[in-house]
Amino acid sequence: MGDRTARLIFDDREIVLPIVEGVEGNHGFDISRLRADTGYVTLDYGFANTAGTSSAVSFVDGTAGELRYRGYPIEQLAAKSTFLEVAYLLFHGEMPTPEQLKTYTASITHHTLLNEEMKRLFDAFPKSAHPMAILASATNAMATFYPDFHNPRDPYAVEQSALRLVAKLPTVAALAYKKSIGQPYIYPRNDLDYAANFLHMMFALPVEEYQVDPVVARALDVLLILHADHEQNCSTSTVRLAGSSQANLFTSVAAGMSALWGPLHGGANQEVVETLERIHADGGNTAKWVAKAKDPNDPYRLPGFGHRVYRNYDPRAKILKSFAYEVIERMGANDPLLDIALKLEETALADDYFVSRRLYPNVDFYSGLMFQALGFPVHMFTVLFAIGRLPGWVAQWKEMSEDEENKIGRPRQIYTGHPKRDLP
Numbered sequence: 001m002g003d004r005t006a007r008l009i010f011d012d013r014e015i016v017l018p019i020v021e022g023v024e025g026n027h028g029f030d031i032s033r034l035r036a037d038t039g040y041v042t043l044d045y046g047f048a049n050t051a052g053t054s055s056a057v058s059f060v061d062g063t064a065g066e067l068r069y070r071g072y073p074i075e076q077l078a079a080k081s082t083f084l085e086v087a088y089l090l091f092h093g094e095m096p097t098p099e100q101l102k103t104y105t106a107s108i109t110h111h112t113l114l115n116e117e118m119k120r121l122f123d124a125f126p127k128s129a130h131p132m133a134i135l136a137s138a139t140n141a142m143a144t145f146y147p148d149f150h151n152p153r154d155p156y157a158v159e160q161s162a163l164r165l166v167a168k169l170p171t172v173a174a175l176a177y178k179k180s181i182g183q184p185y186i187y188p189r190n191d192l193d194y195a196a197n198f199l200h201m202m203f204a205l206p207v208e209e210y211q212v213d214p215v216v217a218r219a220l221d222v223l224l225i226l227h228a229d230h231e232q233n234c235s236t237s238t239v240r241l242a243g244s245s246q247a248n249l250f251t252s253v254a255a256g257m258s259a260l261w262g263p264l265h266g267g268a269n270q271e272v273v274e275t276l277e278r279i280h281a282d283g284g285n286t287a288k289w290v291a292k293a294k295d296p297n298d299p300y301r302l303p304g305f306g307h308r309v310y311r312n313y314d315p316r317a318k319i320l321k322s323f324a325y326e327v328i329e330r331m332g333a334n335d336p337l338l339d340i341a342l343k344l345e346e347t348a349l350a351d352d353y354f355v356s357r358r359l360y361p362n363v364d365f366y367s368g369l370m371f372q373a374l375g376f377p378v379h380m381f382t383v384l385f386a387i388g389r390l391p392g393w394v395a396q397w398k399e400m401s402e403d404e405e406n407k408i409g410r411p412r413q414i415y416t417g418h419p420k421r422d423l424p
């Protein structure tokens with residue numbers, strides 16, 4: 001907190017507000033004493049102008065179209081790092097040395113198995129259960145197996161909880177998928193890397209050998225890296241809010257998963273694919289759907305365009321676009337949806353309606369196509385998003401728990417109901 005201040009004047013009073021300066025990006029007016037000093041609160045729907053915390057985990061420059069984890073540009077991390085390196089970076093604040101990465105990877109590999117009693121939980125769900133419901137429930141249930149690791153003030157307990165979550169979430173996701181299609185569960189393999197192991201658990205069968213394509217595994221690894229953190233988004237804020245009550249890490253992450261499930265957040269990539277399928281079934285006329293999105297009398301909006309923070313091309317979408325053709329060709333798929341997506345992007349970005357409003361493609365526009373090309377069904381898209389976002393949730397929860405300024409989340413309200421009244 002620097003020496004600069006702002007002054008709020010109302011009626012005949014003047015309130016001095018300290019200015020909190022960030023390294024870059026937004027600076028803030030510290031209003032923490034506003035209610036105590038004036039009796040007033042601020043009203044900010046969706047917290048569009050409100051910073052609920054300071055953070056050193058990730059940074060988004062929406063104007064320039066940049067995303068960085070712990071200072072490192074997302075383009076460099078996607079090109080040169082693995083997902084587990086990024087997970088280590090987010091948790092510890094620095095990239096691992098070769099020896100640290102070896103130890104961390106071994107710890108993750110050691111914890112990929114689920115307790116056998118968890119099978120009963122999976123078996124209890126109907127076959128039609130959405131994998132996100134199973135994922136959140138199983139993550140919450142995991143807490144019951146590790147009661148010694150619940151204390152957010154114990155660094156060892158936090159680290160052990162984080163290791164188990166990163167290790168076991170792909171196993172949970174794969175079992176949820178196998179449950180949904182009536183196939184036997186596939187156990188993790190310690191001889192495979194993180195992404196390859198997940199692909200094997202998803203698509204292998206006991207009756208035949210399944211070889212994981214290293215190019216496909218690398219593509220999945222990059223997809224997970226691109227989703228690992230994104231400042232104080234809806235699900236991350238939910239993890240922090242749940243954790244502010246000193247709820248354990250497993251339970252806090254499960255809360256974030258529930259927030260991620262919403263179609264305006266993690267479910268957006270599924271909406272993109274469904275829209276592309278509708279356009280394909282309609283003859284591929286992208287101009288028609290662009291016009292529909294522009295019609296002020298039509299509530300329809302093109303999913304995958306525009307972002308709450310970015311006012312430029314989402315850097316994650318650029319990376320995925322460059323991967324898309326290679327992955328689809330590698331999988332031997334002639335995906336007409338990719339051609340429609342590229343045509344849709346070209347049509348929209350040649351239209352002043354989208355350009356003037358800075359409605360550029362976001363990560364959801366291409367991630368769903370990539371997930372589908374890799375063989376994942378649509379109902380697994382949000383689950384994959386959750387696996388990718390997990391290291392960010394963990395790092396943000398850890399940062400919040402270590403912050404001495406942190407308080408239990410308790411937003412104020414401006415009451416607009418009936419004044420006090422008596423029953424007749």
